[in-house]
Amino acid sequence: MASTVEARETRQPWILLSPALTAIVLLLIIPLAFIVVYSFWLRTAAGSEQVGFYLDNWKEALTDSFYRDILLSTLRIALITTIACALLGYPCAYFIARSKSGNKTLLLLMLILPFWISYIIRTMSWINILGVSGALNTLLVNSGLLAEPLQLLYNEPSVILGLVHFLLPFMVLNVYVSLEGIDESLESAARSLGCTSWQSFLEVTLPLSLPGLAAGGLLCFVLAAGTYITPLVLGGARDAMFANLVYEAIIVQLNWPLGSALSLMLLFVLGLVVTVYNRFVGMGQIAKSFGQE
Amino acid sequence: MTTPAVELVDIVKRFGAITALQPMSLTLPEGSFVTLLGPSGCGKTTTLRMVAGLLDPSAGEIRIKGKRVNETPIHKRNLGLVFQNYALFPHKTVYDNVAFGLRYRDIERSQIKKLVNEALDLVQLPSLGDRYPKQLSGGQQQRIALARAIVIKPDVLLLDEPLSALDANLREDMRVELKRIQHQLGITTLFVTHDQSEALAMSDTIVVMSAGNVEQVGAPEEVYNTPSSEFVARFLGASNIIESRTLSVDGEHAMVEARDFGNVPVPIERVRNAITGRESKLVIRAEFLTLNKTDKTPADGVLSVNGQVETVDYQGQAVRYFVRVGDRQLQAINMIDGHPFAEGETVSIHVRPRDCALLPGAIT
Ligand SMILES: Nc1ncnc2c1ncn2[C@@H]1O[C@H](COP(=O)(O)OP(=O)(O)OP(=O)(O)O)[C@@H](O)[C@H]1O
Ligand SMILES: [Mg+2]
Numbered sequence: 160m161a162s163t164v165e166a167r168e169t170r171q172p173w174i175l176l177s178p179a180l181t182a183i184v185l186l187l188i189i190p191l192a193f194i195v196v197y198s199f200w201l202r203t204a205a206g207s208e209q210v211g212f213y214l215d216n217w218k219e220a221l222t223d224s225f226y227r228d229i230l231l232s233t234l235r236i237a238l239i240t241t242i243a244c245a246l247l248g249y250p251c252a253y254f255i256a257r258s259k260s261g262n263k264t265l266l267l268l269m270l271i272l273p274f275w276i277s278y279i280i281r282t283m284s285w286i287n288i289l290g291v292s293g294a295l296n297t298l299l300v301n302s303g304l305l306a307e308p309l310q311l312l313y314n315e316p317s318v319i320l321g322l323v324h325f326l327l328p329f330m331v332l333n334v335y336v337s338l339e340g341i342d343e344s345l346e347s348a349a350r351s352l353g354c355t356s357w358q359s360f361l362e363v364t365l366p367l368s369l370p371g372l373a374a375g376g377l378l379c380f381v382l383a384a385g386t387y388i389t390p391l392v393l394g395g396a397r398d399a400m401f402a403n404l405v406y407e408a409i410i411v412q413l414n415w416p417l418g419s420a421l422s423l424m425l426l427f428v429l430g431l432v433v434t435v436y437n438r439f440v441g442m443g444q445i446a447k448s449f450g451q452e
Numbered sequence: 453m454t455t456p457a458v459e460l461v462d463i464v465k466r467f468g469a470i471t472a473l474q475p476m477s478l479t480l481p482e483g484s485f486v487t488l489l490g491p492s493g494c495g496k497t498t499t500l501r502m503v504a505g506l507l508d509p510s511a512g513e514i515r516i517k518g519k520r521v522n523e524t525p526i527h528k529r530n531l532g533l534v535f536q537n538y539a540l541f542p543h544k545t546v547y548d549n550v551a552f553g554l555r556y557r558d559i560e561r562s563q564i565k566k567l568v569n570e571a572l573d574l575v576q577l578p579s580l581g582d583r584y585p586k587q588l589s590g591g592q593q594q595r596i597a598l599a600r601a602i603v604i605k606p607d608v609l610l611l612d613e614p615l616s617a618l619d620a621n622l623r624e625d626m627r628v629e630l631k632r633i634q635h636q637l638g639i640t641t642l643f644v645t646h647d648q649s650e651a652l653a654m655s656d657t658i659v660v661m662s663a664g665n666v667e668q669v670g671a672p673e674e675v676y677n678t679p680s681s682e683f684v685a686r687f688l689g690a691s692n693i694i695e696s697r698t699l700s701v702d703g704e705h706a707m708v709e710a711r712d713f714g715n716v717p718v719p720i721e722r723v724r725n726a727i728t729g730r731e732s733k734l735v736i737r738a739e740f741l742t743l744n745k746t747d748k749t750p751a752d753g754v755l756s757v758n759g760q761v762e763t764v765d766y767q768g769q770a771v772r773y774f775v776r777v778g779d780r781q782l783q784a785i786n787m788i789d790g791h792p793f794a795e796g797e798t799v800s801i802h803v804r805p806r807d808c809a810l811l812p813g814a815i816t
Contacts, residue, residue: 344539347506350526351533352604353556362552366543 198419208416216420226404226421230428233401236315237384240322244379245372247323248330252371253364255331256338267335270328282321282392289317313395321389326382330375337371338364373440381429401425455518457482457640458503458608463512465498472498474664475512480608480640480657485631487643489651490661491687496644499661500610503642505529516607527556532601532609532639536616538593540585546572546596547581553604571603572596574633591622598630602637609634609641615650627653648688652676660684678722678809679735682816685809690738690772690783695815698726706810710734712757712777713803718810725812733811740807741784743773743799750802761797775801 201213220226255266273281288294289311296308311317341364349359387402394400399407402425408418458480465473473495480486488496501507503514505526514521521529540549550571554564572578575595585593594614601609614630615623631654634641645651651658652672660667660675660683668680679685682693696710705717706726716734718726726732743761750756759777771792773784784801786792793799 342537342539344535344537345541347504347526348533348535348539348600349541349552350506351504351529351531352553352600353527355525355527358556363541 194419194423197415198423200416202414202416206413213416216417219417220420220424226401226424229399229404230401230424233384233425234428236319236322236400237380240319240326240383241376241379243319243323244326244330245376248327248375249334249368249372251327252331252334252338255335270331273328278325279388279392281324282389285317285321285324285393286312289320312393313398315394315398318390318394318398318400321393322383322386325386325389326379329378329382330372333375333378334368334371337368337374341367370440373436377433377436377440380432384429384432385425454482456480456515457484457517458642459513459515459518460499460503461513461515463499463502463509463514465495465502465507466510472664473502476666478659478666478669480642483638483640484656485634485641485643485654486657486659487645487651487655488659488661489645489648489687490667491646493663494661495664496646496661497612500612500642500644503608504531504533504610530604530607532604532606534594534597534601534609534611534614536613538585538590538597538617540593540597540600542585544584545581546577546583546585546588549585549596550581550600550603552600557604567603568599571599574602574636575599576629590618591626594618594626595629598633602633602639607640609639611641612644613646614643616645616647623650630654652688660687662687678724679811680724682733682735682811685735685811690785692736692738692741692782693811693815694734694736696732696734696810698728698730698732698810700728701726706732708732708734708810712780713755716755716805716808718808719806722806722809724810726810727812730812731814733813733815735809735811736803736807738772738783738785740803741775741782742786742802743775743784743793744802746798746800748800750800754802754804756800756802759799759801761793761795761799764792764795766792775799777801 198216199212199214201209201211201215203209255263255270258266286293290296291308291310291312293311295311296305299305300308345363345367346356346359349363350356354362384400385402387400387406390398390400390403391406401421405418405422405425408414408421412418456479458478460476460478462475462477463473464471464475476499478486488499490496498507502509503516505521505524509522516529516531540546541552544552547568550568551564554567559567568581569578572581575598577592577595577599580588580592580596585596588596594617597614611630615626618626627650643651643654655672657669658672658675659669662683668675668684670678675684676688679688679691685691685693694710694713696708696716699707699709699715701707701720701723704720706720706723707715707717708726710716713734718734744750744756746758757777759775759782761773762776762781763774765772765774767785770785770787773786773793775782775784782801
C-alpha cells in the first residue's frame with residue numbers, strides 16, 4: 160500500500176509539469192537545437208546554404224573585433240540601464256510598499272498598465288517627445304529658450320532612456336516584493352534600539368531587500384542585453400547592440416548560419432551572467448516575484 | 453516620593469473616526485511590573501506603542517522619568533521593546549542582534565563584548581552568539597529578543613504579547629524566566645497580554661481594559677477577588693453572576709437576597725457601591741462553588757442550592773462542571789477527590805458567603 164502511495168507521489172510532479180515541459184521542449188529546446196545545427200552550416204557566396212560541419216561562422220564571430228566591441232558595448236549599455244533602473248526603481252518600490260493598502264493596488268496597477276500597450280509603440284512614443292519636432296523641442300523653441308531644436312534622439316543616451324522606460328517596472332516589482340516581505344516590526348525594533356529612520360533603513364530594510372534588487376537587476380540586465388527593438392527605433396547607426404547584429408544577419412542578409420552562431424554567442428554570455436548570479440544569489444527571489452515561495 | 457518611571461496622563465488615541473483609546477491615565481512606579489490585560493482590539497498594543505513612540509497620542513501627555521516625551525522620537529527614548537514575533541534581525545548573528553543597540557551608544561568595543569555576553573548569560577544562552585536567528589528555536593529566539601532589549605539598560609521594558617507564539621509548556625517556563633530577569637534587573641516593565649493567567653502570575657499591577665477603556669487597575673488578587681465590573685469578573689477566570697437585591701448594608705456586610713441562593717451576607721470589603729433596595733449582582737468564582745452529594749448538610753453559614761450536573765469537563769487535576777439550577781447554568785471548578793460527579797446527577801451546590809463579591813446594577 161505504502162509503496163503505491165509513494166510511487167504516486169514521485170510520479171505526480173512529473174504529471175503536473177508535463178504540459179510545461181512539452182511546451183519547453185517543442186518551443187525552446189528543439190528550435191534551439193536547430194540553431195545549433197545551423198551555426199555549423201555555411202552560406203556560400205552564391206547565397207545558398209551548404210549543409211555540413213563548418214567552423215567558419217564561429218571563427219568569424221569569435222575573432223572579428225567588430226563583434227567583440229559590439230558585445231562589450233552591449234554589456235556596458237545593459238549595465239548602465241540596470242544601474243539606472245535600480246536607482247530610479249528602488250525609491251519608487253519603497254514608496255509603493257509603504258503606501259496605504261488601498262493606494263497600493265492603484266499604484267501597482269499604474270505600474271503594470273503600460274504593459275497593455277505594445278513595447279514597440281511605447282518605444283516609438285519617445286520620437287514624439289524627443290524628436291526634432293517633438294514635444295520637448297517644440298516647447299523649448301517656442302518658449303524662446305532655444306533657437307534651434309536639439310538632436311536628442313538616435314544616440315546612446317536615447318537608447319538607454321528607452322531601455323530604462325521598458326525595464327523599470329521589472330525592477331520596481333522585484334524590489335517591491337522583497338520590501339513587502341520584510342517584517343515591519345524589524346524597523347521598529349531597530350528604531351527602539353537607537354537608530355534614526357535613515358539608519359534603520361541602512362541597517363535593516365536595505366540589506367533585507369538586496370535579494371529583490373539583485374533579482375530585478377538580473378532581469379533588467381538580461382532583457383536589456385538581448386533587445387534589438389530599442390536601438391533600432393531610438394538608436395543611431397553607431398548604437399547597434401548585439402541582438403541587432405543577429406537581426407541584421409538573419410533578416411537583412413539572410414545569413415542564417417552566421418546569425419545562429421552570433422545568437423548562440425549572446426546566449427552563452429548571458430547564460431554565464433545568470434550562472435554567476437545563481438551561484439552568488441540564487442534564483443529563489445525571482446520565483447518569489449512571480450508569486451511562488 | 454520618587455518619580456514614577458512612566459506616567460500616562462489622559463492619553464487618547466483616535467484613528468480617523470475610531471477612538472481606539474479613551475482618555476487613559478496610568479502610573480508605573482520605578483521597578484514595577486504592570487500588565488495591560490484585555491480582549492483583542494481593546495487598545496493594549498495601541499497604548500504600548502504610544503509609550504514606545506511608534507504612535508503619537510491624539511491627546512494627553514506621556515512622561516518617562518518625569519519628563520514629557522510626546523515630542524521625543526523613539527530612538528531617543530531609551531526603551532527596550534520586545535515583540536510577539538521576536539523581530540530579530542534575520543541577517544545578523546545572535547551576537548550582532550544583541551550588540552545592535554550598544555553600537556548606537558557611545559560604548560567601547562571591548563565593553564560591548566562584555567555587556568553582550570552578560571546579557572546572553574542572563575537569558576541562559578551563553579554559547580549561541582554565532583548562530584543566525586533562523587537556527588534557533590522559538591523559545592531561544594524569544595530569549596535573544598529579550599537580551600537585545602535589556603542589554604541597553606532601558607528605562608522601561610515594553611513587551612507586547614511576548615509569550616503568545618510559544619507552546620503551552622514553554623510559555624510557562626518563559627513566564628518564570630521573564631519574571632526572574634525582571635526582578636533581578638529591577639527594570640520597570642509594561643507587559644501586554646490577553647491571557648489572564650499570565651497577567652495574574654507575573655504582575656504587580658494589572659490594568660484590565662475593554663474597548664478602549666480602563667475597567668480596573670489593581671494588584672492581581674484585588675482584581676481577581678473584587679472585580680469592579682461584570683466585564684472584569686467574566687474576563688478574569690470563570691465567574692457566575694447572579695441577580696440580587698441589596699437588603700441592607702452595615703459596617704461588616706451587605707445583605708443581599710440572591711436568586712436561588714436566598715440571603716447572602718457579602719463581606720463589605722468585597723462590595724462595590726451597594727445601595728439598599730437597589731438591584732445588584734452577586735459574583736461567585738467557579739472555584740468557590742463546590743458540588744456535594746445531596747445528603748451532605750452544609751457547614752454553618754454555608755449556602756446551598758440543589759442542581760443537576762449537565763456537562764463534565766475534565767481538566768487534569770480539576771473538573772469543570774456545568775450545573776443546571778432552575779432555568780440557568782452555573783459553572784463550578786472543583787479539584788478531583790475521589791469520584792467526580794456524573795452527568796445527570798443531582799448535587800447540592802455549596803458556597804461560603806465570604807467568597808462572594810457584589811457589584812452594583814442589573815445584569816447586562
Ligand atoms: N493603524 C490603525 N488604523 C485604524 N485602526 C487601528 C489601527 N491600529 C489599531 N486600530 C484599532 O484600534 C483598536 C485597538 O487596537 P490594538 O491593536 O491596540 O488592540 P489590542 O488590544 O492590542 O488587540 P490584540 O490583543 O488583538 O493585539 C482596534 O479596534 C483596532 O482595529
Ligand atoms: Mg495587540
